[in-house]
Amino acid sequence: MKHNSGQSRMLVAVDCVIFGFDGQDLKLLLIKQNNGPQKNKWGLMSGWLQPGEDFGEAASRMLYELTGLEDAYLEQVSAFAAEPRQPKENTVAVAYLSLLNINASQLQLNDQYQAQWISLQDLPGLIAGQVRMVEAALERLRYKAAIHPLLFELLPAKFTIPQLQILYEAIYDSIFDKRNFSRKILSTNLLVKQKDKEKLSSKRGAFYYKLNKRRYSATFNAFLHFVADPGDLK
Amino acid sequence: MKHNSGQSRMLVAVDCVIFGFDGQDLKLLLIKQNNGPQKNKWGLMSGWLQPGEDFGEAASRMLYELTGLEDAYLEQVSAFAAEPRQPKENTVAVAYLSLLNINASQLQLNDQYQAQWISLQDLPGLIAGQVRMVEAALERLRYKAAIHPLLFELLPAKFTIPQLQILYEAIYDSIFDKRNFSRKILSTNLLVKQKDKEKLSSKRGAFYYKLNKRRYSATFNAFLHFVADPGDLK
Numbered sequence: 001m002k003h004n005s006g007q008s009r010m011l012v013a014v015d016c017v018i019f020g021f022d023g024q025d026l027k028l029l030l031i032k033q034n035n036g037p038q039k040n041k042w043g044l045m046s047g048w049l050q051p052g053e054d055f056g057e058a059a060s061r062m063l064y065e066l067t068g069l070e071d072a073y074l075e076q077v078s079a080f081a082a083e084p085r086q087p088k089e090n091t092v093a094v095a096y097l098s099l100l101n102i103n104a105s106q107l108q109l110n111d112q113y114q115a116q117w118i119s120l121q122d123l124p125g126l127i128a129g130q131v132r133m134v135e136a137a138l139e140r141l142r143y144k145a146a147i148h149p150l151l152f153e154l155l156p157a158k159f160t161i162p163q164l165q166i167l168y169e170a171i172y173d174s175i176f177d178k179r180n181f182s183r184k185i186l187s188t189n190l191l192v193k194q195k196d197k198e199k200l201s202s203k204r205g206a207f208y209y210k211l212n213k214r215r216y217s218a219t220f221n222a223f224l225h226f227v228a229d230p231g232d233l234k
Numbered sequence: 235m236k237h238n239s240g241q242s243r244m245l246v247a248v249d250c251v252i253f254g255f256d257g258q259d260l261k262l263l264l265i266k267q268n269n270g271p272q273k274n275k276w277g278l279m280s281g282w283l284q285p286g287e288d289f290g291e292a293a294s295r296m297l298y299e300l301t302g303l304e305d306a307y308l309e310q311v312s313a314f315a316a317e318p319r320q321p322k323e324n325t326v327a328v329a330y331l332s333l334l335n336i337n338a339s340q341l342q343l344n345d346q347y348q349a350q351w352i353s354l355q356d357l358p359g360l361i362a363g364q365v366r367m368v369e370a371a372l373e374r375l376r377y378k379a380a381i382h383p384l385l386f387e388l389l390p391a392k393f394t395i396p397q398l399q400i401l402y403e404a405i406y407d408s409i410f411d412k413r414n415f416s417r418k419i420l421s422t423n424l425l426v427k428q429k430d431k432e433k434l435s436s437k438r439g440a441f442y443y444k445l446n447k448r449r450y451s452a453t454f455n456a457f458l459h460f461v462a463d464p465g466d467l468k
Binding site for chain 2: 225
């Protein structure tokens with residue numbers, strides 16, 4: 001139905017909104033622009049889609065280049081248009097959401113990018129058009145994490161329930177009742193209690209848990225309802 | 235971080251996967267290609283993103299051109315790449331999902347497109363690259379409709395619970411228990427019972443219901459759980 005003669009060709013970018021958690025704060029992995037009109041501004045890891053490449057492949061390639069990780073969580077958030085990055089150049093961009101454990105031993109940041117983990121509460125001004133990508137990715141993260149167990153991607157292999165609760169509270173920017181939270185999380189049967197305790201945070205200590213990986217994979221796409229009413233989410 | 239010199243410019247398309255329901259079958263609104271190498275093949279309503287236009291605006295423009303509707307449900311599903319539509323031409327496409335009431339009086343199909351509602355069970359071969367868009371849109375529809383009340387978009391203003399159940403069964407390609415289904419739907423308080431009955435389908439007849447539009451808007455983004463376990467959905 002549509003003809004391609006006279007149609008504008010556009011540059012097609014992929015932008016990665018990479019979330020991490022350090023035990024206290026939800027953070028974004030940002031890189032510093034080292035040249036061009038946006039020099040010294042912070043921005044998302046991004047690049048151009050290559051001919052013959054699918055969007056997911058491009059996002060994986062960029063994440064690998066920046067972090068050395070090959071199997072991190074990646075999800076397409078949305079395609080955006082209408083904000084030219086270069087004067088007079090039409091650009092569209094597809095935003096991806098990724099979740100990383102900041103302290104994972106496999107994570108090796110590529111020096112070339114001057115990447116830094118920056119707390120969501122202290123975000124610097126981003127390069128044009130990327131603020132709405134971060135907002136859309138955060139909204140998607142809140143939506144998905146309310147019903148799916150994907151936040152475990154942000155945690156180390158061994159974690160306590162208070163640590164998990166701090167993560168949920170950081171993402172939803174709210175306080176959850178301790179007993180309800182613990183009951184709801186344990187009722188999913190996704191956690192396996194360990195014998196040792198974390199004793200730095202409190203005198204009594206808190207038992208460590210590990211993820212039941214078999215059950216995690218099996219039920220990931222079921223609706224497990226971690227947050228009853230996460231607000232006005234799309 | 236990325237430079238645009240030497241990068242490929244691409245054609246950027248928007249494709250609309252338009253679902254409708256006629257009381258029995260879930261259908262897709264398809265149009266016939268009237269020229270080019272795909273002449274006489276069926277395909278999705280689609281077009282090129284225009285410079286300065288956002289993706290949602292482009293999808294609305296195409297839906298309006300085809301149906302005359304201005305405020306139908308539209309949701310971005312995913313961006314796809316890597317399947318050139320024209321020989322040697324790099325193309326990316328963003329798929330949108332739309333839901334229409336086939337019998338709505340405002341719906342006026344534009345003759346120019348030779349559009350037809352075709353049952354999902356009798357789909358003809360589609361033009362290249364569109365099958366995966368239809369599959370992704372159907373998967374998204376199943377996911378969203380399991381937890382949000384969006385299927386009412388497909389129904390007339392007045393409908394019976396058996397009609398609603400037929401719609402759910404068509405979308406999930408499964409059979410739901412009548413009493414459970416009715417109990418779950420009514421417990422949302424989204425439906426307002428009418429005084430009259432539909433009497434063509436059964437001797438006893440079934441009461442008509444209307445949507446409580448205020449409550450529908452207020453709770454649309456809450457998780458209402460219409461389908462307990464819709465399977466392996468993403």
